[in-house]
Amino acid sequence: MSGDKEIDKPESIQRVATQDPAPLSSDRPKMKPAFVPPEQLGLPRVGVARIESESYQGPIPPPAMLADYGRVDPGLVDRIVKMAEAEAAHRRAMDKQEHDDTLRAFFRNQDLQRRGMTYGLILGIAGLVAAAYCATIGQKEVAIGIATGALVSLVGTYIYGVHRLTTSSQGSESPKDLQRGADPSKGDSAKQLPR
Numbered sequence: 001m002s003g004d005k006e007i008d009k010p011e012s013i014q015r016v017a018t019q020d021p022a023p024l025s026s027d028r029p030k031m032k033p034a035f036v037p038p039e040q041l042g043l044p045r046v047g048v049a050r051i052e053s054e055s056y057q058g059p060i061p062p063p064a065m066l067a068d069y070g071r072v073d074p075g076l077v078d079r080i081v082k083m084a085e086a087e088a089a090h091r092r093a094m095d096k097q098e099h100d101d102t103l104r105a106f107f108r109n110q111d112l113q114r115r116g117m118t119y120g121l122i123l124g125i126a127g128l129v130a131a132a133y134c135a136t137i138g139q140k141e142v143a144i145g146i147a148t149g150a151l152v153s154l155v156g157t158y159i160y161g162v163h164r165l166t167t168s169s170q171g172s173e174s175p176k177d178l179q180r181g182a183d184p185s186k187g188d189s190a191k192q193l194p195r
Contacts, residue, residue, distance in 0.1 A: 059084035113164055124154030
């Protein structure tokens with residue numbers, strides 16, 4: 001092929017290619033570009049979305065949202081506030097009940113520990129009395145065994161009981177604060193619970 005030969009072109013392309021372009025002037029009407037859907041060009045359709053989110057904590061919505069609820073139903077705001085007040089009262093009652101149950105369990109546990117220490121003391125003294133009796137009737141070996149067993153159980157019970165009492169009362173509140181129902185961090189005080 002040589003450069004002299006003319007390539008077969010459709011007539012419309014040849015005509016456009018040979019014409020001189022018209023000079024740009026202000027009197028020439030401006031043409032708007034035609035909208036071609038992206039699917040026709042083989043491009044994926046792209047969209048833009050804006051998502052807004054609003055949240056709050058607690059039983060009562062913020063004032064702007066309450067006002068919107070009031071526009072929907074005038075009695076709705078009052079119902080929401082009453083529901084929040086009822087929930088708060090219920091939560092306080094449950095917290096008080098849990099606090100009272102904790103106190104009762106604490107004092108019941110201390111009572112059982114003291115009672116156990118008392119029974120251990122009685123058994124230890126009874127063992128020492130039995131050892132003394134055995135020693136007076138001439139059974140020295142039996143008396144030594146009974147006395148040793150009684151003293152070991154008496155001292156062991158005392159040490160175990162004191163250890164349990166001190167470790168159970170080493171919480172964030174002392175037993176007297178628990179009994180009064182006081183919160184030391186807030187300086188609260190409440191009435192004493194019946195046992």
